[in-house]
Amino acid sequence: MLELDLVLNALIAGLLLGGFYAAVTVGISISFGILDIVNIAHPAFVILGSYVAYMANAAFGLDPIVVGVLALPLFYALGAAIYQIYFLSFETRGQESLRGLAFFFGLLFVTEVALILGFGVDYRYVNAAYVDRSLDLGLVQIPLRMLVPCLVSLLMLAVLQLLLTKTFVGCAVTAVAQDPLALQLMGADPTRIRRIAFAVSIATCALAGAFLIVIQPIEPSIGREYIGRVFAICVLGGLGSLPGTLIGAMLLGVVESLTATFYGPSWAPAVAFGLLLITLAVRPAGLFGR
Incomplete structure (x- = not known):
């Protein structure tokens, strides 16, 4: 009975953790999986979303997830601005590969240092x-x-899936990755569509960050723990597939939870990435890859 108790709780914890992982990864599924922007x-930016939720919660007592929803337009604007800089600096010159990657590495460290200077290295909670x-x-x-962030995460993924499959802009986002010229012939500006898609990918960080600080205390460098996971989930589920992202995140969450429960948390990342390999x-294209 005790072992059944452990297994059931580990499975539930893994599924809930997977829902959170999906929220963190969905932006990467759009930017990397669809737009090919690493x-x-x-x-x-997820950690930045956590600190926005923390500040609003500490100052006004607002629910962090509500703050995440309210911050969506702010992060959308931030994403649009970042893409415009990226486009003018790299895409127009055909240098978006290694130099573009260096640009995002720079953003990673600048954001982290700014948060350290502003908040220190103490753990914050809501x-x-x-x-x-x-x-x-x-x-x-x-x-x-764990349950509340998971449910809101599932709602966010459902809304994004509807936007990508049932609206013109969503279909254009998929088309811009396949044939920008054909999209241009249909009267749509590929650069504008890519900017919208990238802005949406950054907007998801507002909610994912709110989920993170609800689940655990945070400090500025904790985002590094998720770099490998988000790209692993994105590849595991199939590049650009939101249903694949959700399934991949759930699988990774369950595997990590079961491994941590029965063999110790230090084995969890190794077993999870072994599953990816x-x-x-x-299936090299991932679970839902084409």
């Missing part, structure tokens, strides 16, 4: 009605600090 600084509460379902205990050996 935004290595993405986790740093207060919310559900942070210290859990649902007791007999053998299974479900912490609300096996999947790519069997």
Whole structure:
């Protein structure tokens, strides 16, 4: 009975963790999977979203996830500005590969240093009605600090999937990665579409950051822990596939949770990335890749 208890709780924890991983990764699925922009600084913007939620929660007592929703337009504008700089500096010169990667590495460290200068290296946390509460379902205990972010994450992915498949702009985002010339012949500006898509990818960081600080205390450099995970999930699920991102994130979360429960947390990353290697050996395009 005790082992069943452990397995059930580990599975639930892994699924909830996977929902959070999906929220962190969805922006990379758009920027890297669809636009082929290797935004290595993405986790740093997630941490920036965490600090925005922290400041609003500390100053006004606002729910951090509500703050994340309210901050979406701000992060969208930030993403549009970053893409414009990237486009003018690298894409127009055909230098978006290594030099573009260096640009995002620079953004990663500049954002991290700015947060350290502004907030120091102490861990920060938020207060919310559900942070210290859990649902007791007999053998299974479900912490609300994991459940609420997971549910909102699923809602965010559903909205993004609808936007990408049921709207003209969403279809144009998919088309711009496949044939920009054909898109231009249809009267759409490929640069504008790419700017919108990249801005959306950064906007997701506002909510993902709010989820992160609800789940655990944060400090400026903690985003580095997620760099490998987000790209692994993106590749595992299939580049540019939001359903694949969700499934890949859930798989990674469950594998990490089970490994940490029965073998120790130090083994979790190794086993998770081993799963990635096996999947790519069997199916190089990922689970939902074309």
